[in-house]
Amino acid sequence: MERARDGINDARTTIIGAGWAGISAAHSLLAQGVPPNLITIFERAPHPGGRAFSFDDEKQGLTFDNGQHVLLGCCDQFADLLSQLGIRDAYRLQPLLHIPVYCDGAWGRLSSKRLAGALHLLPGLLTYAHLRPLERVRALRVAPQFLRPDVDALDGISFGDWLRQNGQTDRAIGRLWDLVGTAVLNGHADEVSAALALESFRMGVVAGWQQARLGLFTRPLGDLAAEAITKLQGLGVEIRFNTAVTELQVRESRVTGVRLRGGDVHPAETVIAAVPHDALVRMLPSGLRDDEDFARLASLTWSPILNAFVLYDRPVMGQDVFASMELGGMFVFNRASLLGLPQYEGRWLSVSISAAHTYRGLGADELAMQIRSALAAALPQARAAQVETCKLVWQPHATFLASPGSSSARANPTTSVKGLFVAGDWTNTGWPASLEGAVRSGIAAAEARLGHKLPLTS
Ligand SMILES: Cc1cc2nc3c(=O)[nH]c(=O)nc-3n(C[C@H](O)[C@H](O)[C@H](O)COP(=O)(O)OP(=O)(O)OC[C@H]3O[C@@H](n4cnc5c(N)ncnc54)[C@H](O)[C@@H]3O)c2cc1C
Known part of the structure; x- marks a missing residue:
């Protein structure tokens, strides 16, 4: 680890959020020589990973992700972070981009x-x-x-x-x-x-x-975040789960602490808020919400992603991944083969439909039926196979919508409040909302925080 820059050694940093932006911010601070005992992370959820998490189905004995995530070869900062945390084996890159595409009864690629x-x-x-x-x-x-x-x-x-x-x-x-x-x-x-x-x-x-290669996760997303956090904890970073920050304490345009659910106030000289844009607005003191930096965030809206995890009674899919023009465009993954589960090989698929507003009003049975027939269109073996389970996972707040003009609403890491920095996939990274964008935002916020001269007097 490099030596910490002058003037920051004795200042504590509070990070709000243990998603990939928060993990990356903490890791960057450590890498720049900030002592781990000066970093505290507060996370509202009982687990890390934010919008890239996993959950178990006890009955099936399967682990689901909240949405099948992919990377591209260009996601170098995320790859670098995983390497430094010793979990680079969590995904594999295709040797060359190769995605079969099904459309109207024919295949292209x-x-x-x-x-x-x-x-x-x-x-x-x-x-x-x-x-x-x-x-x-x-x-x-x-x-x-x-x-x-x-x-x-x-x-x-x-x-x-x-x-x-x-x-x-x-x-x-x-x-x-x-x-x-x-x-x-x-x-x-x-x-x-x-x-x-x-x-x-x-x-x-x-x-x-190299940049265009598709990266496919070979482990559940939640495991990666958990390992990353265990590593940070092992180094001495304090992480408190089930601890929501309800309000940023700001006095004379300077952050002084964070109020936690339950009322306790945790004093803080510097805070990196690595939470979604609307969560940040909710924790601002009301007088600051109209501040130019923060008022712009109101124009960012959310875009949903729908995932379906379909388990067939027999193998129906041979390849790792394909795209289909059915249902307005969807990507299908051979989840069992990616995770190395031979008993479910070719039987357990995950289907990802991005920007899925169209399907919002449909009931679960109707959606499951449409997804099954979309899969049957592309996969002949699926036509006669029985579906054992079809689990739908809706993420209405999956990512911000990068609508025309939205770049001006994306915040820079340094804010008008002294000692307050922001990170998250929605900040001004130049990247779409993604794991790579989240990691880059964490690095940028850590850099901004270290460039900020402390102690914060006058
Ligand atoms: C279904 C789905 C599919 C996706 N697919 C891909 C993909 O294929 N590739 C890709 O790169 N990206 C994908 N993404 C996007 C990617 O998951 C996000 O861009 C990334 O995880 C955002 O990380 P973050 O740290 O910025 O925010 P978050 O992950 O949202 O982390 C913020 C954290 O802050 C915590 N928090 C919020 N409020 C408080 C509070 N008041 N107090 C304390 N803690 C708080 C939250 O609990 C959370 O843990 C997908 C997202 C979804 C939902």
Whole structure:
């Protein structure tokens, strides 16, 4: 560990939230030499991991995630954090991007070759079966524009409008751009900012074959967060679960402590609030909610993700993952094969539907039925198989919606309140809401906190 920067050794840091932003902030502080006994994390839930958690079904003996998460090869800070915590084996990257795509009775695939830079996409796009030849050429023509997106100019328009302005048909948008973009941004092309979409495609798809590889978790998400926290605790960081912060204590524009549920006040000279944007607003003293930095957060809205975990009575799926255009676009994972559960191999699938507003009003039986027939369309073996269980997991507050113009609402780590820093996937990371964005935000908040001269007098 490096020596702590001058002036911060004796100042305590309180971190609110043990999601990946909070874990990353704590780890970054330690890595910069902050003594562990000066870091306390308060977490409302009984477990760490925030929006990436797991739960057990005692009856089935299976562990579910709140949603199947994936990574891309470009998620280097998350990978680095896992390595430093000794849990890098928690996911594996495909050697090369390879996702079979089912659409209207036919299969195509999103794929990549080991070619320099954006050229890695060329062979795959030229043969992508779900586009007509002219649509493929147009897709290729637009790809170079992803390399240098004018982020400022494009934040106000939707990705869908930008794609149409650049010669993409609605058919190509649905079968290519929206299929990938919705999974990455958790919003459909017409709902999300062109700037963030282009930047996300640049980083995760166009930049190179290494960055575009799909990362598939081989362990339940909750285990990773639990191991990360155990590691931090082992180093001496104090973590208090089931401890919600109800209010930030601020005096003369300086944070002085946090009020905990039950009324106790924990004095704090510096606080990193690594909670969702609306949770941050709720814990601000009322006088601060109209402050320019925080008032903007009211314009951020949530986008839901629906997951279904389907257990068949026999194997129905051979590959690790595929995408389907059924139900407006969904990704299907061979969960048993990823987690290494031979008894459920090919039988236990998880289905992820991002930006799933359309399905909000449907009852559980109707949803389960639609998902089963969508799976049966793509998987012949599923047609005769019996479904033993179908567990639906709704996450209405899965991620913020990166709507056009939303980048100006995303906060920087340093706030107008002295000693208060913010982290979370919704902050101004330049990334879509993701594990990678959360980890980067934690690093940025720790950096900002260490750059902040203490003690905070006058
Ligand atoms: C269904 C689903 C699928 C997803 N798929 C992917 C994916 O494939 N790839 C990907 O990269 N990302 C994915 N994400 C997004 C990813 O999970 C999030 O971006 C990331 O986990 C956010 O981390 P965070 O630390 O910023 O916030 P959170 O995980 O929300 O952590 C905030 C923490 O603060 C705690 N907290 C809140 N209020 C208080 C309080 N008052 N006092 C104390 N503690 C408090 C919460 O309990 C929580 O633990 C998905 C999310 C969902 C829900």
